[in-house]
Amino acid sequence: MAGRSGRAVWFTGPRHIELRETDVRSAGPTEITVRATRSLISAGTEMLVYRGDTTPGDRMPPNSEGTLPFPTKYGYQIVGEVVDAGAESGYAVGDRVFCRHPHQDLFTIDARPAYVVRVPDGVGDAAATFLNLTRVALTGVLDVPVKPGETAVVFGQGIVGMMCARIANLGAAATIVVDRFEKRRELALRYGMAAAVEPQDVASVVAELSHGRGADIVYEASGAPPALQSAIEIAADRGEIVAISLYGSHLVPLRLAPEFHFRRLRITSSQMTDQPRWDWARRTEASFELLRRLPVDDMVSRTVGFDDAADAYDMVDRDPANVLGVVLDYARG
Template identity: 30%
Template sequence: MSPPKALVLTAPRTLVFEEGAFAPLAPDEVRIRTLFSGISAGTELTQYRGTNPFMHRRFDEAQRLFVDAEVPSWDWPVRNLGYEESGEIIEVGSGVTDLKVGQRLFGTWNHKTHHVASADYARERLLPEGADPRIGIFSHIGAVALNGVHDAQIRIGDTIAVFGLGVPGQIVAQAARASGARVIAIDPDAGRREIALRQGAHLAIEPAGAAEEIKRLTGGRGADACIEVSGAPPALGEAIRAAAYNARVVAMGFFQGAIPGLKLGEEFHHNRIQLICSQISGVSPDASYRWSKPRLWRAAIELQHDGTLDLIPLITHRAPFEDAPTLFEQLDAGAPGMLQAMLEFGA
């Protein structure tokens, strides 16, 4: 068996492969061979480009503040690229009796050929029997999307506007439809709008004039909730304009730096808009006594397996693990038609 390899970021837009060695397993550990690994076009690209705030400042956990520091939270080289993996168990420790070689699971262990995890970790992340292992790469981004839908507090019959139809936006649109909402999907890319329509959105429109069109479609009321998933300041501004009086705008996008041109003295102020941040490090406090990150991860898998969510069609670009740098370059450049990029690790 070839030595394990991991993808490491040594400088902005500079990827190398780091070779390791197989260490003996502890009695309560399992060894996993990676099958597929998804590349995130959000958080992961901010690492790749070197723009992520954790790479320039330190996040003080006690105060929950970003502070200036000589050593940022994430220093070079970056070894935590990748958080959407699926794999199979190829070895179990001597004390593990309820897991077996060949069982498949999902999780977060970065872009690398092999991973050692505790048996407890593996038990909590087993894929359903017979499931397509590719659904595993949507466990985390699916949880991000479900968290945003929960934060929107959707009621059956609501009109929900989803701004941004990348991978998380596409999942949000599907999940909002499954929650009983009428979904209006907004994106400048015609191909992404077409995918959203095929996957269940009721209507897909361009961003220009979106607020006026949504007001017209709702008899002047506006959307019951707007979910912004692009991280583009103009999209957040238009989401605020499109929301009904006292309605909720959920900001899921990862905005980089300051946001020039955001007009908080117009619709935001006069329509009493509720602006909510949705971020996967936590769930809404209202639901925290029954929902957690592990439950969101599991739900993202089970909703795919039972057909409620259909996410495999979002995989548009694939490459062998050895070609990972090229796939990152394509994602960074905004290759036409690209949604979910996936690394394949072979037999």
């Protein structure tokens, strides 16, 4: 295939999006060229970039371009169809693939497993865009697994927090979620959570459902600095706290006495690095299986044409009470 051009989402200033023309190289022997069908906006790290809240130490995802804070082409969850495949890529024209690549309608990418994976039958394109965030949630639960009979609490019911709660709830005696937005709490209850509460009510509900023991495990996925303090306060003796959130440039002040020391709590940072017995490929396979078992249709609040990407980001930024997952549809633009 001769070299072509595509259009990509670029962050060019605080809360400013542009669709820029970009050259698309021909696929080399180990590369594939992909025509996008769907991609998912991350309300976590992507919105930090969108708002200009990154820090000098933040890392760029694979296949991103530019520099932080601006301008940058940044993103990591896009699904499409292979339109050209190198002889050594392992893919064929027509294959459906998930790629760790920014939002772009046509692109060429190295087909190594860390960047590209086939979308299995039974997982639609929109659902497949949830792969990366499902893998983030799964990694948090793998970092500190929930044991039968334990009480788990998840702060934040964005996509990562909601998937974390759903995965934890497969084994927990009770899973309690915390979010300030009513629609997210209602959806969590439909997904089978024991309770869904506002932040100011979490301590009393945890005390009731844990019979006074406190939360065995607390997953912090809200991105709100005060949530980590609340996690310390509600954890049981020798309880564990998993910090999934990336806080960007926001300061996270903590009061550690008396709970942190007297209860001998442990805080674990969660990141998608390989773990014993759980390499990248295994977590990818498990995440796709979770997407078969845990449908995400109700987690897609809006589907927006690619031409209107700027409006989609504005929607995620300004209306979190009503917007959870926003998918870009490349057939519309």
